[in-house]
Amino acid sequence: MTTHAAPPAPPADAPAPSVLSVGFGERLPAGRTALFAVQHLLALTGIWVFPNVIGSALKLSSDEVALMIQACFLLTGVVTILQSSRVLKLPIVQGPTAAFMVAIISSGATYGLGTAFGSMAVAGLVFMLLTIPLKRFGLFGRVSAFVSSPIVLGTLFVIIGAQLASIGAGGWFGTAGSPSYGLLALVVTIATGLIVLLCLVLGTGILKRGAVFWGIVGGSVVALLVGQWSFPDLTAAPLLGAPHLLPYGFGVSLPVVVLMLVAFLQAGTESMGMYTMIASWGGETVDTARVNRGLFAEFAGTVLGALFGGIGTTSYPENAGIVRVSGIGSRFVTMTAGGIAVALAFFPPVSLFLAGISGPVLSAATTILFGVIAVSGIQMLAAVRWDDLNLAVGATAFIVALGAQFIPTAISSALPSSVATVVTSPMMIGMFLLLGLHGAVNHGLRPLLARRGQPRRVVAPLVPHTEGNPSA
Template identity: 55%
Template sequence: MNHEHENNETLQVGIEEKLSIGANLTYGFQHLLALTGIFLFPVLIGQALNLEFQTIGYLIQACFLTTGLVTILQSGKMLRLPVVQGPTAAFFVAVLSASASVGLGTAFGSMAVAGIIFMLLALPIRKFGLIGHINKFIAPPIVYGTLLIIIGAQLADIGLKNWFGSANMGVNFAASIITVGCVLAFMIFGGNTILRRGALLWGIIAGTLFFAVFGSVDFSAVATAGWFRLPEIFPFGFGVSIPVVILMLLAFLQASAEAVGMYTLLTKWGKQELDSTRVNRGLFGEFLGCTLGAVFGGLGTTSYPENIGIVRVSGIGSRYVTMTAGIMAVILGLIPKVGLFIASLPSAVLSAASTILFGIIAISGIQMVSKVKWDELNLAVAGSSFIISLGTMYLPAELTAGLPLAIQSVVTQPMLVGVVMLIVLNTVVNVWIRPVLERRASANGSQDSIPTEAA
């Protein structure tokens, strides 16, 4: 998103304005099309863990349910903003890495425990909600912008190499090319319409149709599935691992930083106040919904920049529209046929679409850090965090194998190393050291004082 003139713009439909049922459904559906993580992350986890179609389908259902629950809470009394939330790359990476070593049951059990911890830290009661009071440490663009770049670069490892599949490589690759070509075409020529906002979805449809003609697509599991299924409590079993809880805590921390950034934008556009109490209410609602979602087997969520972009471009800021999107997501989460249909899509097509998504995540981070004043201090914060965190992907196996699981789970994940380094370095350099240097320069009458804009 380009926020160059964001402060001068007003919403055509205000945050508290109500629209007709038809308008709510139409604009709400637009928001669902932007939630590409629902269509991609559960399938990629399932493919990596060699899960059955039925299990992948349930994962997708649980992600729809989690998305709906959190979005309803955010649009309702908790935050009262047009926020749509969906599965985030941070939780995708955390669940994928944890499940590979301890299983899905322990991954989601540990996510639920981490969610409860963050709920306690964000209690919407004055003096008790700590997260809202440390907003300045986790929300600056240099923190969450650089982190998105790190995540995008980390996810590149599971993108392009999966375009070819293990059999029928020619058909797989051709379907991937068609998918990417269609996505790019809709993004470039779709204008401010549903064509552009659903570009990834339309690309997946085009690639699947090509694959159905020249390859083979099996939707038999969809035909035999039922039309209604209630979510299960810890469907993959329950377990808790301290190292995985730490992993999930860091994922929640990243989600918090991104969510607060989105709250800030929306309140500016809607000309509303965003104090620490409101931040705590929003984050408490997010953590509550994510905790319930983890109990049902769904990935944790955060605010999607794409959905904030839809609000900005359309001018429709009504929170009742996003609440409608949340209700629609809950309904889809109760229909097994929906999850199994998505799970049956060709893996090469989904990998191609995910490659574009991962690129968008990285470039969204670049857009965010464009607001940072890049002096030597900020270069030190972002540069060292970026290169060191990505370097963890190349640590010697003989070194990491000898580390305790708790340490190994953190130091081998660029996203987790990145979020810790960025928050710590930004706090030390920009919150503590920068003011000291500025006062010293001012006292010495220097004309070369450190810039005052600490991103």
């Protein structure tokens, strides 16, 4: 019997072998490249869903929402092209994130959209300084380590999901006073929700990844058939037209800048994880300098996009899932998707059409989407060690953030506008409470108690575990 020596073990820090059938630097035929690029775009529902949610919350006209959608196409496309080509050289797809959407709703209601987007641009400049891709620079990782704690991001995501619930559910029955208000609108809402859920539960591949998209398409068909929706008039928009610079004006407010800084932290932290994960699929590693290049491009793109009314971006996990499931890791595919998005930004009728989606259809799809956001926060919180200190941080921030919405108007209206904005916005007050309590308790009090030898008690759940004992 012939024996063979075992191959030498790879170094501990060596990248894993590629799990992709098409590598990052490989090209596909033009037809397949376009097909997979469109698949990526179908997963980017945030480009037009989030502007519609903002429009519904702030009572914007279809034309104003269309301008935001145009800017989102531009921002998404530019940053995706940069990440796929010269910067990261990875199949990264960027898209609007819910953290920025909620920040825009919260600040836009009080300060106006001009101040919301202007403050986003200023906050983006701050983070560009934190991620300068030079040696000894790039401090983002140190800053994000504090904010990305599961108790901070997890609780904040649950608060965001709860805050958004009223926006989604508020449109289930259509618009009050309209002829279609009531039962027919609810039929469209239920039909849309069922299609989204069926795609999520039973679908595979592009059907599952684009569940929200297919739900909106199917729901729109149902709305059309029952007379709840008609195609918007696109003749008012020119066939070709560039996104508008400062379409909502420009302003800056310190409380809004702080709010946007937290949104940038969430977006950047998520992107850092995506860079590392996707690179590992292709057998590559990303060092600190490369991560900083990617974040710098993302933040710079968001600054540019904010000047046109675009919602800040992050690296989309849905598109990362497409890369992993399909095995197509070619960065030329995602670069093409970015190019298509940029092209769509210069066709105003496309944005105007997407801004005219039926209200009940949008409400049904976003209700599920907001539920996913809240549950993702609960998943993060599962990693928290719930001792009495963490319970004090999470429980206090959660209940105060949601309860402050019900402060009597006579009290909130007497406060300075900057204070009232923070106090009455669940995301804003939740953010300040979480950062303050987490810093004071977990980075101040906890080390002090540990030095004194005072162990913290892990809090038992109030409801006993009854798995396997239904009668308990």
